[in-house]
């Protein structure tokens with residue numbers, strides 16, 4: 513859940529919930545020119561009353577990192593090569609299908625990420641349980 517609380521042409525403040533663990537601390541995130549500039553505790557949050565741990569307050573540098581991968585990569589002849597989303601998703605569907613057929617759904621395991629949103633973690637669990645057919649799903653953000 514996110515609530516935009518203040519905004520101008522170039523900056524806005526959004527109240528949201530920290531996704532690093534299951535405690536559910538409230539964060540007040542300031543975004544300027546589409547980049548996060550500060551994260552503080554949300555005093556109105558009934559769980560955390562404005563407090564955060566260091567992960568909630570400081571652990572967001574990766575969001576603006578220029579080291580993030582923005583294009584799918586497929587290993588070809590030992591080298592990672594840029595690929596289209598269609599090519600990457602077709603390859604994943606093919607490989608997952610053949611592995612599932614040969615070894616069964618419990619051959620898979622998924623370790624989701626606290627750096628994803630709560631919604632993406634929910635989708636990862638749904639995907640593993642309903643599409644792959646396994647309960648082998650975990651994440652570092654469970655408390």
Ligand code: SF4
Pocket residue numbers: 530531532533534535536537560563564565566567568569
């Ligand atoms: S990681 Fe820290 S700030 Fe985030 S929800 Fe957990 S205790 Fe709160």
